[in-house]
Amino acid sequence: MAKDTSSIGSGGGGRTLTVKLKKSAGRSVASQRWLTRQLNDPYVAAAQKGGWRSRAAFKLIELDDRFHVLKKGMRVLDFGAAPGGWVQVALERGAGSVVGVDLLEIEPIPRAHLIKGDATDPEVQKQALELLGGPPDILLSDMAPNTSGHAATDHVRIVALAEMALELAFTLLPPGGTFVTKLFQGGAEQHLLVPMKKRFATVRHAKPPASRKESSELYVVATGFRD
Template sequence: MASKPPGSSGRALTTRVKTAKGRSTASQAWLQRQLNDPYVKAAVAQGYRSRAAFKLVELDDRFKLIKPGARVVDLGAAPGGWVQVALARGASRIVGIDLLPMDPIVGATLIEGDFQEDAPLAAVMAALDGPADLVLSDMAPNTTGHNATDHLRIMALAELALEFCHRVLSPGGGFVAKLFQGGTERAMLEGMKRDFVSVRHAKPPASRKDSSELYVVATGFRAAMRG
């Protein structure tokens, strides 16, 4: 499966959406954006389940996160685009978990449930069959439109993902989590420097320019810091 981010050649053609009765202005704008998004088109062409797959492609190209034979956990995995990328890049054992159901992906274990609850967590640990080399989290809350509230909600999810790392991550392992810019992410980044050798943040090109999202990328987990 190809995993290069989309490029452009020639003059881009814009698809206009005809106004439909009962469709809101916001819905109309979203549909037009989807139809004209090169990452959406590339995801369809390359067989990825979502345009978000290219965010992990670009992060991995930059930070070399996915090692051949790695054990990878993907938190908030639905619909499975990041799982597909991890498979394509050589991970040998991949476990994805989400509250939403997912269609199977050959070569991966997909679990429907909350990783904070005992039974789903046990299922993740059993499927991993050993410590994880990389924990991924593209989790995001349903947005309210209130920036401060949305920021705090996604920070809470990122903190939960970080706690999960302390339970499953192997020495030297890596962690990637989505955040929204808003100020408090700085405190999290500073705290993570005690747990990881390297902590950086990045906004991959596939992230929409008008989005406040960024990703924290941490490598070199210090296992001795586990609580």
């Protein structure tokens, strides 16, 4: 059975009930806040209902609905793939072959090849290309560092990951390829756009509805890679 790949609407007219957690001596304030947010997040509920590995699946769904980057039969390479939501979306939307790479173990996903390893490791890249059956038509990166709670530090870390992903895109994509990556707004990401615009025909920004309003994350969608 196909999954529901529609994004979450705000309509319906019904009243949304807010779940409130009682304070617990065993939970920190940050943990309490996170749990409350998860319980009241419609995307979390929709992901569980639809069989998606995470709410992040809806981010790719919404990006693809807008930019149409996923094509039937294409080869998809997903870096930072755990727990596998973007891999699921790529397969659901007709990808011919999908390889997901992450430092963390990913539970098996039918029809997908999953690698536990470092995306910058040449041996991991070689294995990924062999499993794909050729260079990726699209390289996806939803990689994110462990957050420190310090906004400036977290911004630098996410930009460093995006920069690494861009270098991998330059290395692995064929002419005409597509690159989708996550960034955090904060200024330091601007230096990535200059080389990106030189090597891709089109570079666009988007904050999909599934991205939490309080989050500074946005996504860059670059198409038409020039070798």
